[in-house]
Amino acid sequence: MRAAAAIWLAAFGLSATPVATAKQAPGLAQFVTLGTGGGPLTRVKRSEPANALVVNGAVYLFDAGDGTQRQLAAAGLSVHAVRAIFVSHHHIDHVGGLAPLLLTRWLLDDRTPLPVIGPPGMTNMVDGIASAYRATELAPITIGGPPMPAIRATLAPRDLPSMLDTPREVYRDVNIRVLAITNDHYHFPPGSAAAASARSYSFRIETKDRTIVYTGDTGPSARLPLLAKGCDLLVSEVIDLSAMAAILRRAGDIPPAVLGPMIAHMEQDHLAPESVARLASTAGCKRVVLTHLSPGMDDETDLSGYTKGMAAIFAGPITVANDLARF
Ligand SMILES: [Zn+2]
Numbered sequence: 310m311r312a313a314a315a316i317w318l319a320a321f322g323l324s325a326t327p328v329a330t331a332k333q334a335p336g337l338a339q340f341v342t343l344g345t346g347g348g349p350l351t352r353v354k355r356s357e358p359a360n361a362l363v364v365n366g367a368v369y370l371f372d373a374g375d376g377t378q379r380q381l382a383a384a385g386l387s388v389h390a391v392r393a394i395f396v397s398h399h400h401i402d403h404v405g406g407l408a409p410l411l412l413t414r415w416l417l418d419d420r421t422p423l424p425v426i427g428p429p430g431m432t433n434m435v436d437g438i439a440s441a442y443r444a445t446e447l448a449p450i451t452i453g454g455p456p457m458p459a460i461r462a463t464l465a466p467r468d469l470p471s472m473l474d475t476p477r478e479v480y481r482d483v484n485i486r487v488l489a490i491t492n493d494h495y496h497f498p499p500g501s502a503a504a505a506s507a508r509s510y511s512f513r514i515e516t517k518d519r520t521i522v523y524t525g526d527t528g529p530s531a532r533l534p535l536l537a538k539g540c541d542l543l544v545s546e547v548i549d550l551s552a553m554a555a556i557l558r559r560a561g562d563i564p565p566a567v568l569g570p571m572i573a574h575m576e577q578d579h580l581a582p583e584s585v586a587r588l589a590s591t592a593g594c595k596r597v598v599l600t601h602l603s604p605g606m607d608d609e610t611d612l613s614g615y616t617k618g619m620a621a622i623f624a625g626p627i628t629v630a631n632d633l634a635r636f
């Protein structure tokens with residue numbers, strides 16, 4: 310970060326130095342569930358899906374739903390510590406916070422091109438964000454001084470291959486190695502435009518001390534056990550189908566012809582607790598953390614629906630994550 314930005318931050322009483330990472334032993338990886346609510350609902354207690362892997366003071370984001378910047382601040386993590394962003398898929402609950410984060414980083418004088426790695430369409434989305442904010446680019450917050458770079462010049466987007474049947478390395482630096490597979494979150498009719506282009510991925514993150522697998526959104530998938538094999542921590546999405554169906558039925562204004570297919574989509578495209586347990590057991594994972602809680606409503610008091618039936622299948626520890634929890 311350049312001096313001008315440091316002065317600007319100091320003027321607002323802000324620091325560009327990560328705070329909470331000081332608590333962490335050097336070299337040890339920590340996974341922070343920044344946002345644990347599933348789907349595009351605005352909640353008070355659960356932000357939209359976002360996760361930070363923190364290692365040696367560097368932050369790697371896995372999904373960036375609406376509210377990611379605020380959740381980073383709440384976790385004591387600086388936007389300047391972000392070294393790469395991985396996007397599991399392009400549903401809005403996973404990318405809604407991307408543009409504000411990228412623009413803030415640009416504005417605060419961070420010039421290193423940031424890898425933004427995601428499904429086909431990722432580069433197009435980043436190009437679009439840069440061009441959508443052209444008016445912001447033309448309205449700098451300082452008078453004089455060195456010229457600001459183009460927003461796009463501070464970003465290094467990359468599209469993942471359209472189909473990864475087996476885990477393949479998609480990123481590596483001194484702290485982490487990331488592998489990905491294409492998962493089974495989408496079941497579009499063959500021949501449709503969506504079937505041709507929409508893809509969803511799960512990630513395996515290898516650090517010096519631990520291996521963490523993040524499912525993103527997916528239904529049961531034969532490829533997932535390959536990716537999750539022997540991992541220390543499986544961070545999985547989960548859906549409480551009966552609670553979700555009850556909420557949809559209570560909504561009252563959804564016609565039965567729409568309600569049935571909606572519930573079928575949730576069964577097919579997401580993971581029920583027993584499906585998560587089967588994955589963890591088959592892959593030999595040591596511990597399970599459940600996130601992307603659906604429905605995950607603010608008035609929820611009983612969380613047992615998210616773990617129902619799991620203990621009979623998977624013997625290891627199972628935790629239902631809250632926002633800002635560290636694992
Ligand atoms: Zn989602």
Ligand SMILES: [Zn+2]
Binds near residue numbers: 398400494526
């Ligand atoms: Zn999704």
